[in-house]
Structure formats: structure tokens, C-alpha cells
Amino acid sequence: IAVTTGTGSGKTECFMLPVLQDIYENSRNQEGVNAIFLYPLNALIASQQKRMHAWCDALGGINYALLTGSTENREPSIEKKDKAKPQLISREQIRNSPPQILFTNPTMLEYMLVRNADVPIIEKSEGKLRWILLDEAHTLTGSKAAEMALLIRRVISAFKVDIKNVRFAITSATVGNGNTDVLKKFMSNLCGISEDQIKVITGSRVNDLPALTVKPKV
Numbered sequence: 001i002a003v004t005t006g007t008g009s010g011k012t013e014c015f016m017l018p019v020l021q022d023i024y025e026n027s028r029n030q031e032g033v034n035a036i037f038l039y040p041l042n043a044l045i046a047s048q049q050k051r052m053h054a055w056c057d058a059l060g061g062i063n064y065a066l067l068t069g070s071t072e073n074r075e076p077s078i079e080k081k082d083k084a085k086p087q088l089i090s091r092e093q094i095r096n097s098p099p100q101i102l103f104t105n106p107t108m109l110e111y112m113l114v115r116n117a118d119v120p121i122i123e124k125s126e127g128k129l130r131w132i133l134l135d136e137a138h139t140l141t142g143s144k145a146a147e148m149a150l151l152i153r154r155v156i157s158a159f160k161v162d163i164k165n166v167r168f169a170i171t172s173a174t175v176g177n178g179n180t181d182v183l184k185k186f187m188s189n190l191c192g193i194s195e196d197q198i199k200v201i202t203g204s205r206v207n208d209l210p211a212l213t214v215k216p217k218v
Helices: 011-026 041-057 078-083 091-096 107-115 116-123 142-158 180-191
Strands: 036-039 064-067 100-102 129-136 167-171
Touching: 011 041, 011 129, 011 167, 036 107, 036 116, 041 064, 064 091, 091 116, 100 167, 107 116, 107 142, 129 142, 142 180, 167 180
Parallel strands: 036 100, 036 129, 064 100, 129 167
Antiparallel strands: none
16 A cells, blocks of 8 residues: 555554554464564654554554664663563564564664674564555655665565565655556555555545634624
8 A cells, every 4th residue: 555645644554553453363472573664764663653562562462673773782671671562672682582563764674684693583584574664655766765675675585475475555645746656656666566456545634623604793
């Protein structure tokens, strides 16, 4: 799906809820990355963390992690680890038992594919990747879009999955110009999937407040 509705309209729920339902039904209480959430900025990752934490905590059996430059290598405190659940808060935890949901950015994902220390993440996730989600798609222009397209293909190869079995979602409040064919072509080239697989979800503003009527003075 390509979701192009306005800010605050529920774009996040369009992909987070299906991901959670899929993991709950098929991969609950298992290790291995099922979904990769890619954000261009760490601040955007943090803004989604609160609701993801609440949902995972309520469902049970689903873990998530933020893999960014600020993720600690090791957290020795068992108390902090337990308190953070269902979030994995260190690289050591992520490598030992990869979570079903991984929030990261393109740079860290590149590192993960080539860094020896991160090999366990990929090995334990082989054949399990089912979702790749890209937020703020309007930032993917020119060389950034080309680099992302190549990165996606490398991820598919590294995780040893068939791209036909991976579900993609891109979102932005500003991407596209109303021409769904152009948007489908962009997403097709970016993700390496057929245009006929892509559904564009748009939105329109609805004002449901009752109209104000002014009674004339007598």
C-alpha cells in the first residue's frame, strides 16, 4: 500500500495494525525479524515508539527494538531489561534474540548487512521477513531513492525471502500529486514489485461539524 493521507489522519495505523495482527497470528513468541520499519530520522522512530510499546505490551508475545546509533551495545542491568519489555534495549539483546519488529534507519540497516557482529540477527531471521515499511516517502528522491531501492533488494537477498511474499507500505502526507499511476510506478521501482500489486490509499477532509445558523433579530 501507498498511504498519502494528511497529517494526523491515521497513516501509521494503516500499516502498524496489520503488522501486529499478522505477527500475533503467525509469529507470536518467536525470535527473528518479521517487520522492518524504516524511518529517515531517529526522531520519527521515537514518535511511534509509545504506541508500538503499548500495543506489544497489551498483546503479549511480540517484541520490538530500536536499532539506531544511540542503541547501547550492552545493558548489564537485568532490572532495566525487564522494565523495558517488550522492548529490547541493547544490541546484545537484538543479536541474541532478534525481535519480531525492528525500527531502524537506512544507515543502520546498511551497517547491519555488512557488520560481522550483526550476522546473528540475519541468520536467526532467515526466511521470516514479511514486512518492509517506509515512512516519509517524499524524502526518497534522486540518489536517495536509488540507494533505497538497492538497499531493499539487498535486504531481500540477505534475509533469504521471496520478494513476492514480502508486504510493502510507504507513507507520506505530501508524496504524489494526485496521479495514482505515477505513485504506483514510483513504488514499483523503489520496492521491486509489480504495479498491479499496489493499492494507493488517499484521504479527503470531512467537516462533520453542524452548520451554524444565525437567527435574525426581531
